[in-house]
Amino acid sequence: xxxxxxxxxxxxxxxxxxxxxxxxxxxxxxxxxxxxxxxxxxxxxxxxxxxxxxxxxxxxxxxxxxxxxxxxxxxxxxxxxxxxxxxxxxxxxxxxxxxxxxxxxxxxxxxxxxxxxxxxxxxxxxxxxxxxxxxxxxxxxxxxxxxxxxxxxxxxxxxxxxxxxxxxxxxxxxxxxxxxxxxxxxxxxxxxxxxxxxxxxxxxxxxxxxxxxxxxxxxxxxxxxxxxxxxxxxxxxxxxxxxxxxxxxxxxxxxxxxxxxxxxxxxxxxxxxxxxxxxxxxxxxxxxxxxxxxxxxxxxxxxxxxxxxxxxxxxxxxxxxxxxxxxxxxxxxxxxxxxxxxxxxxxxxxxxxxxxxxxxxxxxxxxxxxxxxxxxxxxxxxxxxxxxxxxxxxxxxxxxxxxxxxxxxxxxxxxxxxxxxxxxxxxxxxxxxxxxxxxxxxxxxxxxxxxxxxxxxxxxxxxxxxxxxxxxxxxxxxxxxxxxxxxxxxxxxxxxx
Numbered sequence: 145x146x147x148x149x150x151x152x153x154x155x156x157x158x159x160x161x162x163x164x165x166x167x168x169x170x171x172x173x174x175x176x177x178x179x180x181x182x183x184x185x186x187x188x189x190x191x192x193x194x195x196x197x198x199x200x201x202x203x204x205x206x207x208x209x210x211x212x213x214x215x216x217x218x219x220x221x222x223x224x225x226x227x228x229x230x231x232x233x234x235x236x237x238x239x240x241x242x243x244x245x246x247x248x249x250x251x252x253x254x255x256x257x258x259x260x261x262x263x264x265x266x267x268x269x270x271x272x273x274x275x276x277x278x279x280x281x282x283x284x285x286x287x288x289x290x291x292x293x294x295x296x297x298x299x300x301x302x303x304x305x306x307x308x309x310x311x312x313x314x315x316x317x318x319x320x321x322x323x324x325x326x327x328x329x330x331x332x333x334x335x336x337x338x339x340x341x342x343x344x345x346x347x348x349x350x351x352x353x354x355x356x357x358x359x360x361x362x363x364x365x366x367x368x369x370x371x372x373x374x375x376x377x378x379x380x381x382x383x384x385x386x387x388x389x390x391x392x393x394x395x396x397x398x399x400x401x402x403x404x405x406x407x408x409x410x411x412x413x414x415x416x417x418x419x420x421x422x423x424x425x426x427x428x429x430x431x432x433x434x435x436x437x438x439x440x441x442x443x444x445x446x447x448x449x450x451x452x453x454x455x456x457x458x459x460x461x462x463x464x465x466x467x468x469x470x471x472x473x474x475x476x477x478x479x480x481x482x483x484x485x486x487x488x489x490x491x492x493x494x495x496x497x498x499x500x501x502x503x504x505x506x507x508x509x510x511x512x513x514x515x516x517x518x519x520x521x522x523x524x525x526x527x528x529x530x531x532x533x534x535x536x537x538x539x540x541x542x543x544x545x546x547x548x549x550x551x552x553x554x555x556x557x558x559x560x561x562x563x564x565x566x567x568x569x570x571x572x573x574x575x576x577x578x579x580x581x582x583x584x585x586x587x588x589x590x591x592x593x594x595x596x597x598x599x600x601x602x603x604x605x606x607x608x609x610x611x612x613x614x615x616x617x618x619x620x621x622x623x624x625x626x627x628x629x630x631x632x633x634x635x636x637x638x639x640x641x
Contacts, residue, residue, distance in 0.1 A: 159197030162379025181339030347486030369491025385536030422574030451516020
């Protein structure tokens with residue numbers, strides 16, 4: 145269990161594991177909480193999960209609805225595979241005779257009669273059932289019944305004072321579009337959970353929640369991604385790397401290539417990140433796959449999260465160069481997951497990596513590539529902060545992390561879509577260069593924080609037998625420009641060793 149999973153047994157679990165983590169255990173019992181969000185954000189689903197958790201604990205629970213019928217609630221529950229057995233639904237929908245003009249009030253304002261009648265019906269039900277958990281859906285209807293902001297606030301305050309003595313935890317659902325009215329309630333409730341929807345220009349909608357208030361309790365602040373799936377809300381708490389801080393032994397591990405180990409000084413180190421950067425096709429993914437096979441051969445588990453190619457394509461490519469990645473996938477030593485950046489939120493991606501490391505014992509992680517990871521970010525300016533937290537988390541767990549970044553261009557001046565070289569502990573550069581009418585590949589190590597490394601530029605070839613790294617290209621200059629020159633006689637004419 146990670147430090148983020150420690151909970152207070154005195155808290156009331158919500159039935160949503162990720163939300164319990166954010167609230168450090170759940171809701172404080174016998175308090176009022178506001179759940180606000182736009183229509184479709186998942187307020188009703190969250191409320192039903194909260195009540196069903198109470199049913200699981202053997203508690204009497206109550207759902208008071210002014211805006212939806214009991215049949216509609218049961219249909220929502222059925223869509224998630226739930227049964228509402230044990231959940232008492234009290235429907236306070238308008239009576240059928242409200243469509244009859246003769247039934248309308250003429251001497252007094254409707255709010256003077258309907259608000260009092262609605263409140264009495266709620267209190268009578270509470271007195272009869274004595275629920276430990278209750279949902280009130282929704283405050284928008286109560287606001288309309290009250291007629292004025294002052295009367296509405298007094299009504300919510302009266303409900304709060306009443307429920308304090310009833311040993312009942314109440315969720316009040318509200319539409320955040322009515323923000324100017326909701327502020328009257330914000331000061332009265334014990335906590336606020338806001339649900340929001342984002343609408344990117346391409347791809348599916350993104351959802352995130354934020355706990356903006358939680359009196360007397362610590363919680364994980366900020367925005368947390370979530371999605372609504374069959375089975376309810378799935379919440380992905382924001383990764384806070386500082387909570388995982390620990391001392392680790394940064395021992396070196398082999399890359400399966402003696403020449404690459406020599407370039408890196410003594411191989412890769414546990415708890416460090418290595419950036420493989422270069423143009424498309426220079427061998428970045430192949431080197432990363434080689435390192436994963438090296439991990440599997442020494443009895444460890446590795447995971448490849450690929451944004452840019454399918455699992456089948458990765459297997460086919462690896463077979464063609466003599467890398468038996470499919471054999472290790474079948475044994476479970478290498479996990480390969482293809483990621484769709486248009487559908488995956490950064491919070492869910494971090495959750496998958498955290499689960500792989502903490503629950504499945506993954507010791508080597510490959511992110512292929514950062515270009516795809518950047519596409520998964522809803523707001524580009526925060527990508528470096530999120531990546532920093534993710535790398536820090538992996539470092540604290542002693543994971544060997546390989547990041548792949550494809551540069552824009554092929555030969556000559558190159559550009560990066562995003563510069564993360566300062567975040568990585570090591571940087572390995574792969575480049576094309578022209579030689580006697582052929583396009584060759586070169587590899588060099590530009591940076592390594594955990595020790596010395598070789599500063600030479602070496603030729604690299606990828607064949608049916610795998611990756612081969614040759615002797616340093618000492619007779620040439622300008623290799624990184626793409627067109628090398630012989631140090632003594634101008635443009636290169638001889639075969640590099």
